[in-house]
Amino acid sequence: MKREDRKYYELDELKEKAPKLFGVPTGTKLDEMFWKVDFEGGRPVKKPLGGIPYLSIINLTGIPDSGKSLLAEQFALHQANQGYKVLFVTVESPANFLYTSLKTKSLYLGLDFERISSNIIVVDASENAELREDPRALMDTMAYAIKEKQTNNVIIDSITGLYEHKEMMARQIVRQFFNFLKKWRQTSIFVSQKRSAQGAETAEAAGGLAVAHIVDGSIVLDKKLIESRWEMSTYKLPIGSVIRTIRIDGCRLTGHDTRTWVFNISEGGTIEIVSPLEDLVRGGGDGGNR
Numbered sequence: 001m002k003r004e005d006r007k008y009y010e011l012d013e014l015k016e017k018a019p020k021l022f023g024v025p026t027g028t029k030l031d032e033m034f035w036k037v038d039f040e041g042g043r044p045v046k047k048p049l050g051g052i053p054y055l056s057i058i059n060l061t062g063i064p065d066s067g068k069s070l071l072a073e074q075f076a077l078h079q080a081n082q083g084y085k086v087l088f089v090t091v092e093s094p095a096n097f098l099y100t101s102l103k104t105k106s107l108y109l110g111l112d113f114e115r116i117s118s119n120i121i122v123v124d125a126s127e128n129a130e131l132r133e134d135p136r137a138l139m140d141t142m143a144y145a146i147k148e149k150q151t152n153n154v155i156i157d158s159i160t161g162l163y164e165h166k167e168m169m170a171r172q173i174v175r176q177f178f179n180f181l182k183k184w185r186q187t188s189i190f191v192s193q194k195r196s197a198q199g200a201e202t203a204e205a206a207g208g209l210a211v212a213h214i215v216d217g218s219i220v221l222d223k224k225l226i227e228s229r230w231e232m233s234t235y236k237l238p239i240g241s242v243i244r245t246i247r248i249d250g251c252r253l254t255g256h257d258t259r260t261w262v263f264n265i266s267e268g269g270t271i272e273i274v275s276p277l278e279d280l281v282r283g284g285g286d287g288g289n290r
C-alpha cells in the first residue's frame with residue numbers, strides 16, 4: 001500500500017511531517033504571551049514563542065467593537081511589513097474600506113506601506129454573495145490566491161459572516177475552512193463574532209461552540225463600561241470610561257499566559273496591550289481608555 005493511502009503511522013514516521021514550533025509575530029505583546037519549553041543543560045526553560053504558533057489557526061472572538069478587526073489588521077500589517085504574504089478575506093468590511101484602514105494604521109505604526117500593499121492580497125466576500133454563501137467557491141478563490149501569490153498567512157474577518165442565517169451549518173463550515181488552511185499550511189486567524197447573549201468572557205461565538213472546539217486556540221477580546229462606584233474603585237477608572245481586555249482562552253499547540261490583560265486602542269487604531277488586569281486592580285497597572 002502506498003504511504004499516502006494508509007490511515008495509520010508509527011510515531012517515528014510522522015517526524016518529517018511535524019511542523020516546527022515557533023512564533024509568527026503579531027507586533028503586539030501577544031507575542032510574549034505564548035511560550036515554549038526548551039531544555040538547557042537538561043532543565044526545562046520557559047521561552048516566549050515570539051508570536052502565534054506557526055501553522056496554527058487561531059479564533060479571535062469578542063462582542064461588537066471589541067477590537068477584533070483592529071488586531072487582525074495589525075497582524076496582517078506586521079507580517080506584510082516583514083515581507084511575508086497575507087491573504088485577507090474580508091467578509092464584513094468592503095475592500096476599499098479595508099484599504100483605508102490598513103493604510104492609516106501603517107502610517108501610524110511607521111511601516112513601509114508600499115512594501116505592505118504588495119504583500120497583502122484581498123478577497124472581497126463582503127460584496128459578493130456567492131463567495132459568502134458557497135464555501136467551495138470561496139475556497140477555490142482562496143486556493144488560487146494562495147498558490148499564485150505564495151501566501152504564508154490567512155485572515156478571515158469574519159468566519160461567522162460565512163454562516164449568517166444558517167448556524168446549523170456552523171461546525172461544518174468552520175471545519176471545512178480549518179482543514180483547507182491546514183492543507184495549504186497557512187498560519188491563520190478566524191475572527192468570530194459573539195452575541196451579547198453569550199457570556200462576554202467566553203470563547204463561544206455565534207453558531208454556538210462551533211469555532212472554539214475546532215480551531216487550535218482562542219483569543220477573547222472584551223470591553224466593559226465603568227458604570228458604578230464599585231467598578232470605579234476596583235478598576236481605578238472614572239465613571240463612563242471603557243476598560244478593554246484580552247485573554248488567550250486556550251491553545252492546543254503550546255503553553256500560554258492565562259491571565260486577562262488590559263489593552264488600549266491608540267489614536268491610530270492600533271492595539272497596545274498594557275498590563276495584566278490583576279495589576280490594575282491591585283493598583284500597579286495603567287490601563288483603560290479614557
Ligand SMILES: Nc1ncnc2c1ncn2[C@@H]1O[C@H](COP(=O)(O)OP(=O)(O)OP(=O)(O)O)[C@@H](O)[C@H]1O
Pocket residue numbers: 062063064065066067068069070071092193265266267268269270
Ligand atoms: N483610529 C481609531 N482610533 C480610535 N479608536 C478606533 C480607531 N479605529 C477604530 N477604533 C475603535 O476601535 C473599536 C474596535 O473596532 P473593531 O472594528 O476592531 O471592532 P470589532 O471587534 O471588529 O467589531 P465587529 O464585531 O463589529 O466587527 C471600535 O469601537 C472603534 O471605535
Ligand SMILES: [Mg+2]
Pocket residue numbers: 068069070092157
Ligand atoms: Mg470587525
